[in-house]
Amino acid sequence: MPELPEVETVRAGLEQAWVGRTITEVTLRR
DSSP states (O other), X not given: OOOHHHHXXXXXXXXXXXXXXXXXXXXXXO
């Protein structure tokens, strides 16, 4: 499980890249 700060960083980056769009699929890789 990633640490929360790392998740927040990724989420913030995705939020800017995907603003105004709908995410239809999420793939988690370990």
